Amino acid sequence: MRAYPLTWRLLDVLETGLEKVFPRRLAGITPYLMLAPAVLLVGLLVLGLFQVADGSLRTLDTTTFLMSESYSLDNFRRALSEPLFRNVAVKSFAGSLIVTAMTLVLALPYAYVMVRTKSAALRKILLIALFLPFFIGQVVRAYGWLIILGNQGLVNEALSFLGIGPFRLIYNYPAVLFGLIQYMLPFAVLMLAPAVTAIPEETEAAAESLGANWIQTFIHVVLPMARPGFVGAGLVVMTLSLTDFAIPAILGGGSQDFIANAIYDQFFRTSDQGLGATLALLLVAAGSTLVAIVFALVGTGTLQMGRAKQ
Amino acid sequence: MAVAETGLDRLAVEGPVGSTAVSVRNVNMVFGDYRAVDDASFDLQEGKFLTILGPSGSGKTTLLRMIAGFQAPTSGEIAINGIPVGHVPPNKRSIGMVFQKLALFPHMTAAQNVAFPLKMRRFDARTIPARVAKYLDLVKLGGFANRRIHELSGGQQQRIAIARALVFEPDLLLLDEPLAALDRKLREEMQLEFRRIQRELGVTTINVTHDQREALVVSDEIIVMDKGRIQQNAKPSATYRQPSNSFVAGFIGVTNFLSGSVTDVTDSEVAFIAGTQPLCGRWVATDVRPSAGQSVKGAVRAEQIRVAATPDRLDDLQTTVAGSVMDVIFEGERVVYEVRLASLQDATIRVFDHDPSQHAEFEAGARVFVGWNARDVLVFAE
Ligand SMILES: Nc1ncnc2c1ncn2[C@@H]1O[C@H](COP(=O)(O)OP(=O)(O)OP(=O)(O)O)[C@@H](O)[C@H]1O
Ligand SMILES: [Mg+2]
Numbered sequence: 214m215r216a217y218p219l220t221w222r223l224l225d226v227l228e229t230g231l232e233k234v235f236p237r238r239l240a241g242i243t244p245y246l247m248l249a250p251a252v253l254l255v256g257l258l259v260l261g262l263f264q265v266a267d268g269s270l271r272t273l274d275t276t277t278f279l280m281s282e283s284y285s286l287d288n289f290r291r292a293l294s295e296p297l298f299r300n301v302a303v304k305s306f307a308g309s310l311i312v313t314a315m316t317l318v319l320a321l322p323y324a325y326v327m328v329r330t331k332s333a334a335l336r337k338i339l340l341i342a343l344f345l346p347f348f349i350g351q352v353v354r355a356y357g358w359l360i361i362l363g364n365q366g367l368v369n370e371a372l373s374f375l376g377i378g379p380f381r382l383i384y385n386y387p388a389v390l391f392g393l394i395q396y397m398l399p400f401a402v403l404m405l406a407p408a409v410t411a412i413p414e415e416t417e418a419a420a421e422s423l424g425a426n427w428i429q430t431f432i433h434v435v436l437p438m439a440r441p442g443f444v445g446a447g448l449v450v451m452t453l454s455l456t457d458f459a460i461p462a463i464l465g466g467g468s469q470d471f472i473a474n475a476i477y478d479q480f481f482r483t484s485d486q487g488l489g490a491t492l493a494l495l496l497v498a499a500g501s502t503l504v505a506i507v508f509a510l511v512g513t514g515t516l517q518m519g520r521a522k523q
Numbered sequence: 524m525a526v527a528e529t530g531l532d533r534l535a536v537e538g539p540v541g542s543t544a545v546s547v548r549n550v551n552m553v554f555g556d557y558r559a560v561d562d563a564s565f566d567l568q569e570g571k572f573l574t575i576l577g578p579s580g581s582g583k584t585t586l587l588r589m590i591a592g593f594q595a596p597t598s599g600e601i602a603i604n605g606i607p608v609g610h611v612p613p614n615k616r617s618i619g620m621v622f623q624k625l626a627l628f629p630h631m632t633a634a635q636n637v638a639f640p641l642k643m644r645r646f647d648a649r650t651i652p653a654r655v656a657k658y659l660d661l662v663k664l665g666g667f668a669n670r671r672i673h674e675l676s677g678g679q680q681q682r683i684a685i686a687r688a689l690v691f692e693p694d695l696l697l698l699d700e701p702l703a704a705l706d707r708k709l710r711e712e713m714q715l716e717f718r719r720i721q722r723e724l725g726v727t728t729i730n731v732t733h734d735q736r737e738a739l740v741v742s743d744e745i746i747v748m749d750k751g752r753i754q755q756n757a758k759p760s761a762t763y764r765q766p767s768n769s770f771v772a773g774f775i776g777v778t779n780f781l782s783g784s785v786t787d788v789t790d791s792e793v794a795f796i797a798g799t800q801p802l803c804g805r806w807v808a809t810d811v812r813p814s815a816g817q818s819v820k821g822a823v824r825a826e827q828i829r830v831a832a833t834p835d836r837l838d839d840l841q842t843t844v845a846g847s848v849m850d851v852i853f854e855g856e857r858v859v860y861e862v863r864l865a866s867l868q869d870a871t872i873r874v875f876d877h878d879p880s881q882h883a884e885f886e887a888g889a890r891v892f893v894g895w896n897a898r899d900v901l902v903f904a905e
């Protein structure tokens with residue numbers, strides 16, 4: 214008998230065992246079985262969402278600090294009309310759009326160089342720089358920026374040597390946007406890199422030999438061909454920054470609240486769970502609408518789901 | 524019509540002498556300590572179809588990429604239409620290139636692909652649609668203008684790539700094995716199509732392939748490369764009939780090599796002994812002459828050997844050798860016999876038999892005689 218590799222024989226044993234437990238004619242339902250954990254998880258979340266929806270319809274009795282027994286749309290009226298919440302919503306949405314645009318602009322050259330560079334050392338450095346922030350965590354990084362940008366921070370110290378400053382570099386809107394962009398950049402690069410890898414170098418060479426200079430090649434070939442990556446990265450960055458909590462809280466110092474901060478305040482400061490739940494529901498609705506709009510505009514096909522195109 | 528008889532065999536080109544479209548002078552390409560292209564020199568006349576033929580890794584693509592301008596040679600000079608292009612970037616050279624993987628733009632329609640070079644090269648926008656239509660017609664895809672690339676078949680994609688490379692009327696067309704991925708029938712069809720289009724437009728073309736049939740069918744000239752060196756630069760018939768060395772002889776066609784040592788040298792012929800079998804052949808190299816006792820190999824093509832049951836059937840041939848059939852391969856239009864020759868130290872040779880009425884006359888194990896003429900044996904130094 215030929216001696217097959219051990220792994221083959223092990224697989225044979227496993228396969229016979231599997232056949233006993235899970236006959237082949239049940240193979241049709243295997244994909245659904247594999248989906249089951251995900252469905253279960255999402256199902257639990259949806260159950261939670263019902264709970265939240267229930268809460269959003271009850272108002273807080275400020276004398277007893279109990280939620281009302283009866284349902285009303287009071288919370289929604291407050292959330293949509295009070296200037297405080299409108300302010301927070303505008304800040305979050307405008308912020309997430311700016312952050313998305315800036316992050317994509319910065320991420321593409323990074324991803325492009327990382328994928329295309331001929332220097333293995335440079336690629337390694339770029340990759341390490343990309344993954345390092347993931348080990349540090351969002352809160353620690355935000356505090357790091359406080360140390361660097363604070364009134365007595367590194368930047369202002371350096372400026373004072375030049376006789377200028379100190380400038381107020383934190384606890385304002387630009388500081389929050391800056392922190393978010395810095396936080397989102399690795400996510401965007403990670404999602405753009407495969408899209409750039411999928412563009413054959415030959416295609417760029419072809420564009421060049423057909424008369425395009427590198428700017429034209431970038432605009433007419435690289436950008437459109439990287440579109441699936443853009444859509445994916447854009448969606449991730451937008452939803453993550455729209456719902457972010459730590460960066461606005463720490464770098465905004467309470468003055469630059471995003472929606473998540475407002476929800477936190479309602480749940481844990483004013484203890485108005487009804488209003489908190491309402492804000493949470495509105496955020497879910499707005500986020501989903503945003504994603505739906507993007508899908509409607511560019512089509513889910515651009516995420517390269519469904520049948521792969523050759 | 525003037526015929527160029529330069530005497531230099533490798534430059535002899537029939538037909539009117541055009542101006543030199545491409546001139547490659549002592550070009551080298553070194554990657555680290557690996558010499559991918561080794562001192563390549565050749566000239567190509569305007570309007571000619573040149574094929575660079577060679578095995579995988581012989582440096583064909585590297586040579587082509589240097590002509591296109593994607594890589595700068597380590598040393599040497601390339602001139603297009605007499606102008607050195609050392610510092611001209613690819614987008615400023617007038618070269619249309621068809622890549623091995625075609626490199627069509629998947630996010631554009633067929634027509635947009637073809638229009639791309641015209642837009643990049645700032646052709647008058649009003650003339651672009653007519654020009655695109657003309658070239659789509661040229662490649663017989665007039666009705667496919669608005670198809671996306673992935674909605675086209677492999678052969679149709681080839682045609683779009685050709686149209687895109689030609690639409691701006693480049694001085695030079697480069698083809699880097701664009702047919703390698705196609706099945707044989709479609710490939711042969713496209714080879715003739717390339718030839719037709721090239722003749723119709725008269726564009727100077729350099730084609731790269733490792734398919735010897737393609738090289739013989741489509742080319743005016745063939746450069747055979749091996750290990751980065753140009754082995755021969757000649758017309759297809761010369762490449763086939765007068766290979767300049769044993770590599771070329773072995774690479775093109777089915778060639779049998781018979782190793783032996785020289786016994787006698789006359790003006791045009793070399794006598795040598797292989798095993799116990801005395802043989803005779805033509806000495807090919809003109810610069811050196813063989814000496815007695817030197818190790819040589821004689822190359823004889825499978826179609827120049829005949830096989831028969833008795834030696835008297837081979838009376839008209841100068842050399843006859845007894846052998847036994849080892850294997851019989853039926854290939855449709857011909858039968859290939861593998862014959863072992865005892866007197867040549869059991870060397871196995873391949874013989875084509877084209878006689879249609881007697882397909883597979885012999886069976887494996889049959890005792891046969893094979894024969895050939897001395898002029899069909901080309902003798903090379905071992
Ligand atoms: N950028 C590069 N760096 C290092 N070595 C290279 C590079 N490009 C090519 N080579 C080497 O040079 C040699 C010639 O390569 P080339 O691509 O020109 O071969 P080819 O004749 O086109 O082969 P094929 O028929 O397989 O396409 C190969 O050994 C290859 O490994
Ligand atoms: Mg190649």
